[in-house]
Amino acid sequence: MSAAAIIPLDNVDPALVEQLLDRAFEPDRHKRTAYKVREGMDWLPALSFAALDENEMLVGTIQCWPVALTDPTGRPHPMIMVGPVAVLPDQQQRGYGQALVTASLSGIDARAPLPQVMIGDAEYYGRFWGFSNEHSSGWDLPGPFERHRLLVRCDNPSVLPERGTLGPWLR
Secondary structure, three states, X not given: OOOOEEEEHHHOOHHHHHHHHHHHOOHHXXXXXXXXXXXXXXXXXXXXXXXXXXXXXXXXXXXXXXEEEEOOOOOEEEEEEEEEEEEOHHHOOOOHXXXXXXXXXXXXXXXXXXXXXXXXXXXXXXXXXXXXXXXXXXXXXXXXXXXXXXXXXXXXXXXXXXXXEEEEOOO
């Protein structure tokens, strides 16, 4: 990645973000389970970023969301949902996604970090940032998903419920 910039996502026109997400995924992306998990929530500006190439063109974005894992007793356990991580198809494999995830995770307050959850490739996200599916096997989502792709990153996994359903954090 040469001469690129990572900037706060709220500095980017929302219409450009939507166009990028459509190109990186597909226009039907709103039907995905991850959208149901964060339904009705606003993304977290302090943890959401955009990548601009050397010509200051938008080539990637990341958004983070307030979600909660509600355990069988009904108690919500607040978490941060990381993603989508979106990079234009013709700009992938250039380090933009890695820079975006690193920027987001670096913004989490180390004094009281909430667990971070995502749907993604365990090998990739585990290798670079410590995400794992080891503690999420008893969790459910409000729609179809591949269980091995539900990942969590947490400094103290003993605080994670063994069972629960992930959804919007309705305080």
